[in-house]
Amino acid sequence: MPAAIQARGIVRRFGDREALRGVSFSAGVGELVAVIGPNGAGKTTLLSILAGIAKADEGEVASAEGAVGWVPQQAALYRRLTVEENLLLFARLEGHEDPRASAAEMLELTGLGERRGEIVARLSGGNQQRINIAIGLLSRPAVLLLDEPSVGLDPRQRARLWEFVSGLAGRGTTVIFSTHDIQEAERYGGRVLVLADGESLFDGSAEELREAVRGEAPEAADRDFETAFVAYLQHRGH
């Protein structure tokens, strides 16, 4: 599978503390990669560097220029504007030739066409997140980075969100998302990247992680994925 984005030996320091310690990984076209790990593992820092918002102190990121879409954890949009006004604004800022057509396309993609005239502040958290993702998709990126996209959503909203994101991956967009919800990572991530204390501990499928745990803590491997994941971390001193 050809790599849509590749990171090599990424190091990021905040003062004396190393937030990322030589992390390397790549994601292929249309892949759904879940980045998981305990608090402070470096998940958001890694995604910020992949998005080009933060700079790495060492290492490099390779991707086609302008092909990475970024969706921050908290919806980055204007709550006093309508759904359509938000999409139009960012389409214009990105220099689209026909911003209205781009906005209409995103409205259709997100299923929010009927609510185009509503002020964003009056929408549910789930719908705000869908617009947040739609803005990230306006540049038609080959790679979409989502930082904890399901935080604060109820189960029904979460299901609709993942249905939407899975559809994007199905159409060839590489999606890399961070999450604290381990079950969600197992269910939707074709691959999981485990980070702890800035180190990459595991890169593979959820099943492969279970297999790795089976040799170390067999009773944990046969229980839910979260238990297996915690056992994996504990076995490595985290």
Place this chain on the structure above:
Amino acid sequence: MRGVRWLLLKDLQILRRSPLQAVLLVAYPILIAVLVGFAISRGPEDPRVAFLNEVPPNTRIDVGGAELPKSNVEEQICERVECVLVADHDEAREKVESGDVLAALILPANLVNRINSLSTLTPGVPEVEVLVNEENAVKAELVDDRITTLLAEANLRIARRIGKEGGRYLGLIVNGGQFKVLGEAIPILGLATSARILEQVTPALPPRLRPALEEVTEFASQARDNLDVAKPLIDRLAQPIAVDKVVVGGDSPPLEIFAIAVAATLTLAFVVVLLVAGSLALEREENAFSRLTRGLVSDGGLLGEKVLLGVVVGMAVTLLMLFGMKIFTPLDLGRVPLWLVAILFSAAALGAAGAALGAAAREVRAVSLLAFMVTLPVAFLSLVPSGAVGPAVFDAIRIFTALFPFKPALEAITAALDEAGQGIGGPLIHLTVLFLAYVAIARLALRRFATV
């Protein structure tokens, strides 16, 4: 530039969508314009003073046996204050205590007798009674000033009357004439006539008597000449010190122009600083900053857009206010181009300061608080005149206020409004320097805007 245009439209759209902000931006300048307009066009109201005149009617002031012309004290006092006539002491006290009047002025029954005693060998001390309610320092100061002024005016009028009568007596002694006593006119010869008679009779006298008479004649002539000089001296006694005011610096504008300039600058400062600082902080609160600066718009472009927003809204609000003032006071519309230049430079510098505050504080609530905490004291300190505080304190105030665009903005707008005022060039250069400095500070502060 493309990004700046769309962001500016977005901010105006958000502003329009917030009814409270939009109403405040339009209503505030109109309200200020109306208040300041009324204040400068109507002048201060006369203070209400309770007045009790216990002096018996038809009592006249007597100087040297002659009564001064009747002067209606009550009428003269009530020209200067709004008199509330009261029947007795108790009513006067009650009105002062209740705050219905600022003070009570009581002329006791023996006032004129005591004034008349001033020209006798046993002079008394004429006194008037003043009741005040000094419930706060400002009111107390106002009452003291008004009463002191009223008494000074009364003393001056009495002194002038006495001086005038004294001058008339002196004229009688020098030139002669009729002096009325108890309704009868007594002829007064006068020094001039006496000297002339003596000169005429001297040749007819024996030679041995002539030297003595000639001495008397000489004395009469000298006395006449010197007493003529004394008359203007007596006139001056009523007001010995004349004021000759010479303006040596600080071409101060007319008070109403200065009041308009202060109101306009204060409005401009609050609108621009709050708007720019708040809208920049809002980009962070909406989490849009990192998305915007990820290739959609540069840091400098974003700052420029916010300052432009402040300039556009600030100019509209200030012009609205100035044209509102035009209803109350004659403002020269021929100077509108200068108004525009002054407001443009002021708004740009204030906008840059707002951007620096917004980038430093980063949260809308903190920014609003900070903007008030900075703008309000700076505005008050900028209005402190030299001489009102000690030289060292004034120097410190001058340096402090020079670091914020309010004072140069006030100077620029005053110069733009006042034809006879100081030049506008200095304040514009000052504003340009502050604009560049605050833009540099804002860019530095913006570096950590998205990270913390």
